[in-house]
Amino acid sequence: xxxxxxxAGSAAVIxxxxxxxxxxxxxxGRIANVELARRxxxxxxxxxxxxxxxxxxxxxRSYGAKLDAAALGYGTSAFIQVTLDRTTADVFxxxxxxxxxxxxxxECHMVAGGFDYLLKLRLKDMEAYxxxxxxxxxxxxxxxxxxxxxIEAIKHDSGLPLKA
Amino acid sequence: xxxxxxxAGSAAVIxxxxxxxxxxxxxxGRIANVELARRxxxxxxxxxxxxxxxxxxxxxRSYGAKLDAAALGYGTSAFIQVTLDRTTADVFxxxxxxxxxxxxxxECHMVAGGFDYLLKLRLKDMEAYxxxxxxxxxxxxxxxxxxxxxIEAIKHDSGLPLKA
DNA sequence: GCTTTTGCCGCATAAAATTCGGGGAATGAC
DNA sequence: GTCATTCCCCGAATTTTATGCGGCAAAAGC
Numbered sequence: 001x002x003x004x005x006x007x008a009g010s011a012a013v014i015x016x017x018x019x020x021x022x023x024x025x026x027x028x029g030r031i032a033n034v035e036l037a038r039r040x041x042x043x044x045x046x047x048x049x050x051x052x053x054x055x056x057x058x059x060x061r062s063y064g065a066k067l068d069a070a071a072l073g074y075g076t077s078a079f080i081q082v083t084l085d086r087t088t089a090d091v092f093x094x095x096x097x098x099x100x101x102x103x104x105x106x107e108c109h110m111v112a113g114g115f116d117y118l119l120k121l122r123l124k125d126m127e128a129y130x131x132x133x134x135x136x137x138x139x140x141x142x143x144x145x146x147x148x149x150x151i152e153a154i155k156h157d158s159g160l161p162l163k164a
Numbered sequence: 165x166x167x168x169x170x171x172a173g174s175a176a177v178i179x180x181x182x183x184x185x186x187x188x189x190x191x192x193g194r195i196a197n198v199e200l201a202r203r204x205x206x207x208x209x210x211x212x213x214x215x216x217x218x219x220x221x222x223x224x225r226s227y228g229a230k231l232d233a234a235a236l237g238y239g240t241s242a243f244i245q246v247t248l249d250r251t252t253a254d255v256f257x258x259x260x261x262x263x264x265x266x267x268x269x270x271e272c273h274m275v276a277g278g279f280d281y282l283l284k285l286r287l288k289d290m291e292a293y294x295x296x297x298x299x300x301x302x303x304x305x306x307x308x309x310x311x312x313x314x315i316e317a318i319k320h321d322s323g324l325p326l327k328a
Numbered sequence: 329g330c331t332t333t334t335g336c337c338g339c340a341t342a343a344a345a346t347t348c349g350g351g352g353a354a355t356g357a358c
Numbered sequence: 359g360t361c362a363t364t365c366c367c368c369g370a371a372t373t374t375t376a377t378g379c380g381g382c383a384a385a386a387g388c
Contacts, residue, residue, distance in 0.1 A: 045336075064191060067223060104325075113310070122325075148278065157284075212346070343375080344375065357363095
């Protein structure tokens with residue numbers, strides 16, 4: 001054991017092939033390893049090894065099916081801007097802990113510029129919206145909200161623009 | 165051929181098992197069919213058949229790997245509200261056609277209430293933001309924009325809340 | 329130039345996917 | 359109530375895929 005390779009943090013080397021693998025998996029998560037290997041010009045064994053490494057390194061977090069929200073009854077979405085009544089750490093913390101528990105809240109981002117949080121809601125209908133809004137207004141620290149209902153989704157989450 | 169079952173559109177019957185399958189696949193898209201079958205108390209064959217049916221029906225749109233955006237250099241995101249200079253159909257159309265071509269635009273929603281479009285951007289850094297903003301301001305019909313930079317993502321897209 | 333390291337290939341084995349035929353329970357006709 | 363039909367499910371057989379293991383060749387280090 002002469003020299004131990006010390007890697008700074010997770011600084012694993014990601015080459016062009018890894019990027020292509022991720023690009024393919026991002027679009028076709030359930031593709032067979034054999035086919036994936038073919039796409040990136042590799043034999044199955046090293047290809048699978050790379051996938052495992054990317055997973056272990058956390059670059060590939062997980063895999064998931066993308067479902068048709070509208071067909072499953074979640075055809076409506078909306079964004080809500082939330083302003084808290086004070087900008088102290090505990091107010092933020094309590095809001096965060098509470099907001100993530102609401103199922104209808106698909107995303108929650110703390111933002112700079114005019115208000116404090118921007119939430120994305122996933123709803124069955126407007127009826128559901130009313131109920132959810134009530135829950136949100138009741139969350140700790142909420143001073144005011146402003147809603148923008150999505151009329152049409154022009155572009156859905158398209159994944160990272162990895163250069164193939 | 166005595167009676168032809170007339171199904172209204174894609175009104176296939178989705179039972180509890182189908183829902184559970186989708187719930188599992190939403191969280192673990194690359195799970196083996198054998199294991200999925202075990203989870204939903206079914207043998208592999210009918211389980212696979214159900215998955216295929218759900219895919220064919222479009223309820224399962226696709227599968228995809230969820231990548232670590234920050235680790236891949238896309239650690240910054242921002243929302244941009246866009247107001248168009250006129251609300252005529254051709255102005256909207258031209259904007260839509262152009263905005264989807266910008267890689268940095270991860271999502272684009274037409275919204276009701278105050279402005280016209282809400283975009284979600286995925287960026288490498290603030291430097292990149294400047295360039296992207298310039299592109300967006302130059303899009304056809306754009307009258308004004310307002311940006312909200314995400315400081316912290318409290319909750320990411322969590323998928324549909326299917327009751328398991 | 330030699331040694332070490334790294335990464336790939338190809339084979340062999342185990343596991344999974346996929347296809348088929350058959351059977352049982354619920355549904356509906358009479 | 360009985361019989362025919364239909365719908366799903368199961369389990370076995372076959373084809374594909376995943377996966378672990380040497381061994382080789384190119385690249386990097388010294």
